[in-house]
């Protein structure tokens with residue numbers, strides 16, 4: 001039987017497709033440090049778990065398609081805490097930030113339309129674009145430049161009559177870059193000039209390091225009608241499995257459009273929204289502590305990577321990912337070697353090959369994305385594995401003397 005052309009164009013997720021190799025390694029008794037996926041080891045705030053335990057309703061019923069009012073009304077005070085003025089009516093609760101991205105694409109774009117995205121980019125956006133039959137047009141950022149925003153002329157060069165939006169992710173997955181006020185303004189001016197939208201994925205906004213304050217794209221009211229923000233509870237409160245996110249937009253036409261799709265999927269999950277409501281009440285102290293923990297992991301891992309011969313990485317300023325260039329031809333082969341052929345004292349490490357984080361074919365082939373989601377003791381063991389594996393890897397480009 002024939003499958004859709006759409007689905008045959010999909011690639012298996014570069015974050016998950018090496019899982020069978022990891023499972024085999026585990027069956028052989030090897031401990032695998034998972035730095036391939038953004039699943040933190042941080043404890044979810046206890047009141048979130050308690051809220052699930054105390055879910056007192058007798059029926060788990062369908063709720064509002066735009067999300068429960070109580071949750072939507074609780075969110076503006078959270079946004080206020082970083083200087084953003086939004087109302088409950090500007091917020092649609094979604095099944096994770098993932099659904100917010102899909103709704104946004106479906107609402108803003110027709111099949112064949114184009115969205116410009118700096119690469120490397122959050123790889124699942126590629127799958128969401130394919131689902132909506134839209135094309136991502138890449139503008140390449142480079143490790144050597146610290147993954148800063150490429151010159152605005154590169155964005156302009158990508159514009160065609162089919163361009164409907166530019167999409168940024170800040171703090172960035174996979175690079176850890178945070179777009180500066182100047183970078184955001186340049187992009188906002190461009191989308192205004194082109195009369196298109198700017199979609200910004202801010203799911204990592206709580207993870208900003210070096211004492212810096214995060215500036216949301218929602219804090220530029222003069223551009224508010226053309227800005228869509230993707231938000232998520234997953235990482236902020238370490239509740240990834242709860243699947244609660246949000247689409248935030250001041251443009252009512254966009255929200256009304258998204259609502260038509262939201263109604264078709266009936267509602268976001270109910271028990272999880274109760275958990276999310278409890279999460280919004282999490283004291284700032286929890287978020288500060290988690291941020292400090294990630295910052296020390298960032299410092300630790302960057303320092304360890306700098307010590308491994310032939311490895312290059314930039315210093316991420318936020319989120320909990322980085323891209324590292326390895327002295328190998330093909331990072332995916334090396335990631336398989338790590339899982340299939342290598343162990344150090346019964347341990348190995350799983351990384352995500354970065355090629356799938358680029359739209360442009362061939363880019364990122366010698367790069368990996370590393371998620372520093374484990375504690376520093378585990379990170380130390382994982383980096384020892386990486387160093388030893390690079391030294392013994394037969395496909396190494398510049399053999400260590």
Ligand SMILES: Cc1ncc(COP(=O)(O)O)c(C=O)c1O
Nearest residue numbers: 038096097098122173232234245
């Ligand atoms: C940049 C980015 N956006 C969105 C998501 C999806 O998050 P959610 O769990 O809310 O669907 C992720 C998950 O890793 C992500 O890294």
